[in-house]
Amino acid sequence: MVNLGFSIGDLYFKNPVLTASGTFGNGTEFDDFFDVSRLGGILLKGTTLENREGNPYPRMAETPSGMLNSVGLQNKGIDYFESEIYPKVKNYDTNVIVNINGSYIDDYVSLAERINSLENIPAAELNISCPNVKMGGMAFGTNPVSAREVIREVRKVYRKKLIVKLSPNVTSIIEFARIAEDEGADSVSLINTLLGMAIDVSKMKPSLATITGGLSGPAVKPVALRMVWQVANAVKIPVIGMGGIMTATDALEFMLAGASAVQVGTASFIDPQASVKILEGIENFMIQKGITDIGEIVGFINRKSV
Amino acid sequence: MVNLGFSIGDLYFKNPVLTASGTFGNGTEFDDFFDVSRLGGILLKGTTLENREGNPYPRMAETPSGMLNSVGLQNKGIDYFESEIYPKVKNYDTNVIVNINGSYIDDYVSLAERINSLENIPAAELNISCPNVKMGGMAFGTNPVSAREVIREVRKVYRKKLIVKLSPNVTSIIEFARIAEDEGADSVSLINTLLGMAIDVSKMKPSLATITGGLSGPAVKPVALRMVWQVANAVKIPVIGMGGIMTATDALEFMLAGASAVQVGTASFIDPQASVKILEGIENFMIQKGITDIGEIVGFINRKSV
Amino acid sequence: MGKRTEDLIIIENKHLSPEFFILELSGKDNLADFRPGQFVQVRVEGSPETFLRRPISIYDVDFVKNTFKLFFQIAGKGTSVLSKLKAGDSLNLIYPLGTSFTVPEKNEKVLLVGGGVGIAPLLFLGKCMNEKGNIPDILLGFRNSERIVEVDQFREAGKVFLTTEDGSVGEKGFVTNHSLLLQTKYDKIFCCGPESMMKSVASYCRKNSIFCEVSLENLMACGFGVCLCCVADTVRGNLCSCIDGPVFNLNDLKW
Amino acid sequence: MGKRTEDLIIIENKHLSPEFFILELSGKDNLADFRPGQFVQVRVEGSPETFLRRPISIYDVDFVKNTFKLFFQIAGKGTSVLSKLKAGDSLNLIYPLGTSFTVPEKNEKVLLVGGGVGIAPLLFLGKCMNEKGNIPDILLGFRNSERIVEVDQFREAGKVFLTTEDGSVGEKGFVTNHSLLLQTKYDKIFCCGPESMMKSVASYCRKNSIFCEVSLENLMACGFGVCLCCVADTVRGNLCSCIDGPVFNLNDLKW
Numbered sequence A, B: 001m002v003n004l005g006f007s008i009g010d011l012y013f014k015n016p017v018l019t020a021s022g023t024f025g026n027g028t029e030f031d032d033f034f035d036v037s038r039l040g041g042i043l044l045k046g047t048t049l050e051n052r053e054g055n056p057y058p059r060m061a062e063t064p065s066g067m068l069n070s071v072g073l074q075n076k077g078i079d080y081f082e083s084e085i086y087p088k089v090k091n092y093d094t095n096v097i098v099n100i101n102g103s104y105i106d107d108y109v110s111l112a113e114r115i116n117s118l119e120n121i122p123a124a125e126l127n128i129s130c131p132n133v134k135m136g137g138m139a140f141g142t143n144p145v146s147a148r149e150v151i152r153e154v155r156k157v158y159r160k161k162l163i164v165k166l167s168p169n170v171t172s173i174i175e176f177a178r179i180a181e182d183e184g185a186d187s188v189s190l191i192n193t194l195l196g197m198a199i200d201v202s203k204m205k206p207s208l209a210t211i212t213g214g215l216s217g218p219a220v221k222p223v224a225l226r227m228v229w230q231v232a233n234a235v236k237i238p239v240i241g242m243g244g245i246m247t248a249t250d251a252l253e254f255m256l257a258g259a260s261a262v263q264v265g266t267a268s269f270i271d272p273q274a275s276v277k278i279l280e281g282i283e284n285f286m287i288q289k290g291i292t293d294i295g296e297i298v299g300f301i302n303r304k305s306v
Numbered sequence C, D: 001m002g003k004r005t006e007d008l009i010i011i012e013n014k015h016l017s018p019e020f021f022i023l024e025l026s027g028k029d030n031l032a033d034f035r036p037g038q039f040v041q042v043r044v045e046g047s048p049e050t051f052l053r054r055p056i057s058i059y060d061v062d063f064v065k066n067t068f069k070l071f072f073q074i075a076g077k078g079t080s081v082l083s084k085l086k087a088g089d090s091l092n093l094i095y096p097l098g099t100s101f102t103v104p105e106k107n108e109k110v111l112l113v114g115g116g117v118g119i120a121p122l123l124f125l126g127k128c129m130n131e132k133g134n135i136p137d138i139l140l141g142f143r144n145s146e147r148i149v150e151v152d153q154f155r156e157a158g159k160v161f162l163t164t165e166d167g168s169v170g171e172k173g174f175v176t177n178h179s180l181l182l183q184t185k186y187d188k189i190f191c192c193g194p195e196s197m198m199k200s201v202a203s204y205c206r207k208n209s210i211f212c213e214v215s216l217e218n219l220m221a222c223g224f225g226v227c228l229c230c231v232a233d234t235v236r237g238n239l240c241s242c243i244d245g246p247v248f249n250l251n252d253l254k255w
């Protein structure tokens, strides 16, 4: 049998296929389609302290090999999460990770404290890269000073594994990955969506109510892969790669470039079983190539003179 | 009849459809396919002072709705251009524009001086955004200090219309557009390619000899459109939009967002007549909508409360 | 059974007109859990322009043959590819999705109002009512006589009235101007069609305090409640039209 | 006539094996300008994975019927979609593209060497030679007996010799090990196939000072000389294999 496991510090993941926040609901929506516990981990939808209604409709536009969304972190807030969602997800036999968001640093900190005390949430993903909110979000993730500050403050209170989710809308993503590492993050995940836009030409107006939105799907894969490769060569903490992964081959591209694990996002909209099929595909690839440990794949192109 | 013309300063373009540098050869390659003089302008392939062999093969990878290239400015240099290419293109009845490149500021300046003296080249596009060269290129276009410097020095010697081609691989493209405007550029064009990467999983190695390359095609359109919209709202000089334009509808998206003109790039590889079909499509759209002047379309979504 | 994703075989693709089509699909599992108003998410293969699935209502279900139908109109690239599929081809679906109409009881006076391709979810609703012994009035609006389709099917489920925008068949004008609404006092109205039509039916129902359910056609990415793209603005905040809808009670909408 | 882009009608799509196909296309204009070694750029419709065109050699031309053929192997998504096309479907092409083989004169002793699907451009070359009264030897290499195709066509153009990697038909091993090359001293060798095969033929020719032209299969984006993606490393620097090739004289290559 092949070994698919990897670790972030002392947190073990049984395999490297996770789901991307905001594309996997609370996991329970997938119960009809497959056994969610088979995955290495699941990232729940972006959570904030308070209830949020998100942005006005329309929030979605299809683009060539991708989509734009401007959901804007709609969620019912941490109280609701604790009382209604946590009880349902805490018994999944996989790492259940909360994606935390805020408008101010204090919001992130308070939220991190709350998540910290939830026994069955072994890690939090600090989202400083949401392009769809007026305050916070990407503003933190595209400014090195505020990025450092929010990571530092959250790190002070959050004692479990801290994953920092990076924005691709920057000149040098390496800079931000290094800041996360410096400030004690246990891992970085990338990429969040690229800021994009679409116009409905027949109506002569923007397709999204917010005009701009976040681009995801296969269209972004080459950019995401490049960034993951850059970051994997710049930091020592594990890198979680995502952006347009639809198939096992896509996932393997990210791992060959240096990602220890991947997140499957938009693909789940098109095929709810995409993540578990990707997991199976990775396993098959390893069997075919006679690779027994997934670690041999991670960063392969950086080790070999290829 | 509809009016399709626009101007950059006192340089008139009979219509807003141009071709993107590096995707249209020297124009002459298209003579078999259509009358190149029908276009508003053509941008010839990236030119440098000296002969350049570009990067090693493989230089291309297909990606979802797009492609990566790492050509690296292969060209025969300005001497060859003057003696062999210029005589062939100078009589096109359209604006023939040279895309100028260098490793050092002096290269750009010397090249600009040479181009300046070519009577039938009414404009130059200053490429500070090529992601595929080790020196110069994108390094200028992603650093505000060196961007300013190279534009300033070229502006000192170049007396015709100067278009600055911006890199999308930055946190704020507005910053660079403003620098160009400040330093006396007559127009900005955007976007050049997004830095991307692909891996051949079966061979377990990068698809491109240079590992990273520039992403173009429909995949980048939402990002390009967003940037054009941002820049058009930030500067007063005309904005030339490009990135993934395949159809007239795509071109109209850019114009509605604020582009005075567009450049057609990768589309010409798939359909050599793409540019002229886009021109016809824009004309048809105007007739259908009863729009008599193309200027009514430019930036429409920014004027109306939509 | 719950939501499932499956490749189903096409039994027939009936061309009603250059614009309208009916795809009949062979069910795999039992279809007993299908409810009127629910929809399926269709994967369109072979089109570079359709990255996401396309939502289509369940038009008709044959529980005996274990087949069901989708009634659709060519709106763009996706539906145009669907229109070219042939018997024997397979189609990947996620189904059944969304909320359903509240099937009225026997002695309620009910009107079903459909406009254009929006008539789709109403046939199955009508048939479910018939099973309870209720025969609804059915008011169908079309742009013009050439676009009138499937009326005979609806006649089997209830008493059909027609309007066309140009008056070529039935009463002229929009459905809400139909004389039926002046003559009859309905207990319940169920409606699906263009938003402008649904909104005018809605305001008629509000004014006359009539129970009303509408089926929204918001843009969807996933169709099963995970992307939050398809929200409708309701009195309970933004709700997903794919799981809290597409059928909404008018009282819940901020219309 | 020059390069042109056109929709051509498929007359036949012949399935030679699960892997190999021959598409016959009806020419629009006169095909008199087609030269052996040239290729076409095929637009693959209906596949989200094929954004760029696919280069395929001109396999055979019938100047009387004004038709021509493409011989291809399923290598991935694009060729797999091509394999499903039917008579009557249309295919958009840019053609004719690239350089051609230098057709030898009557009394030159010539060998054509092809491997796998790389035999494609050699049939037309053989036929052009026949017209000059020259009958070449033709050495074709295949992986195994199941992959042997089109040999009868080649027999019409010259004397055919076969090799298979497993020795199931013809001589065992690679083409360059064939006894023919020991027995006969050729004036010219023309070659197309996998790069490793072409390189060993090339080194044989260099050693024996034999005129040699090879047809490269570099990755292409445009196919008509504007993207500069398809370069071959030559003694004159990087040259485009779509306009300065695909046929190169060995002396020009840095092999």
Ligand SMILES: Cc1cc2nc3c(=O)[nH]c(=O)nc-3n(C[C@H](O)[C@H](O)[C@H](O)COP(=O)(O)OP(=O)(O)OC[C@H]3O[C@@H](n4cnc5c(N)ncnc54)[C@H](O)[C@@H]3O)c2cc1C
Pocket (backbone or CB within 6 Å): C039, C050, C054, C055, C056, C057, C058, C070, C071, C072, C073, C074, C075, C076, C077, C078, C079, C080, C117, C120, C121, C216, C217, C218, C219, C220, C246
């Ligand atoms: C719950 C629900 C049930 C539906 N039932 C039916 C049905 O039974 N029969 C039928 O013909 N149509 C139905 N629709 C509409 C159908 O989904 C769209 O017509 C279809 O997605 C258009 O796809 P396309 O690729 O052909 O067009 P596109 O090229 O994508 O777009 C053409 C036009 O259709 C609109 N459109 C695109 N995607 C959607 C979408 N996901 N939802 C709504 N509008 C869209 C676009 O705004 C555009 O104006 C339903 C929609 C929903 C949300």
Ligand SMILES: Cc1cc2nc3c(=O)[nH]c(=O)nc-3n(C[C@H](O)[C@H](O)[C@H](O)COP(=O)(O)OP(=O)(O)OC[C@H]3O[C@@H](n4cnc5c(N)ncnc54)[C@H](O)[C@@H]3O)c2cc1C
Pocket (backbone or CB within 6 Å): D039, D050, D054, D055, D056, D057, D058, D070, D071, D072, D073, D074, D075, D076, D077, D078, D079, D080, D117, D120, D121, D216, D217, D218, D219, D220, D246
């Ligand atoms: C001048 C020229 C003439 C050719 N003539 C023929 C011919 O007559 N018959 C034939 O079957 N094939 C021919 N080929 C190869 C053919 O172009 C590729 O097999 C085809 O493009 C693969 O496309 P795909 O979508 O099926 O495979 P993909 O899924 O794109 O790729 C599958 C494999 O094919 C390779 N490939 C992809 N694109 C190209 C390309 N543009 N050129 C070369 N290899 C590629 C990939 O590296 C990959 O290993 C020729 C290539 C060139 C450059």
Ligand SMILES: Cc1cc2nc3c(=O)[nH]c(=O)nc-3n(C[C@H](O)[C@H](O)[C@H](O)COP(=O)(O)O)c2cc1C
Pocket (backbone or CB within 6 Å): A020, A021, A022, A023, A045, A046, A047, A069, A071, A073, A099, A127, A130, A165, A191, A192, A193, A215, A216, A217, A218, A220, A242, A243, A244, A245, A263, A264, A265, A266, A267, C227, C228, C229
């Ligand atoms: C509809 C939608 C909602 C998203 N919401 C969140 C979110 O709440 N938090 C977050 O960190 N990322 C969010 N993302 C970004 C994804 O997690 C992921 O980073 C991105 O989509 C790229 O991966 P993909 O191309 O595989 O989808 C969202 C993406 C989409 C498409």
Ligand SMILES: Cc1cc2nc3c(=O)[nH]c(=O)nc-3n(C[C@H](O)[C@H](O)[C@H](O)COP(=O)(O)O)c2cc1C
Pocket (backbone or CB within 6 Å): B020, B021, B022, B023, B045, B046, B047, B069, B071, B073, B099, B127, B130, B165, B191, B192, B193, B215, B216, B217, B218, B220, B242, B243, B244, B245, B263, B264, B265, B266, B267, D227, D228, D229
């Ligand atoms: C093969 C190739 C070569 C290119 N060479 C140049 C170049 O020499 N100079 C330049 O400014 N841009 C160059 N570009 C970038 C294009 O001009 C254009 O900015 C980019 O491709 C985005 O537009 P598109 O998506 O329409 O192709 C090149 C692009 C491609 C695909």
Ligand code: FES
Pocket (backbone or CB within 6 Å): C219, C220, C221, C222, C223, C224, C225, C226, C227, C228, C229, C230, C231, C240, C241, C242, C243
């Ligand atoms: S379409 Fe995704 S939540 Fe409704």
Ligand code: FES
Pocket (backbone or CB within 6 Å): D219, D220, D221, D222, D223, D224, D225, D226, D227, D228, D229, D230, D231, D240, D241, D242, D243
């Ligand atoms: S394929 Fe574009 S130059 Fe050869």
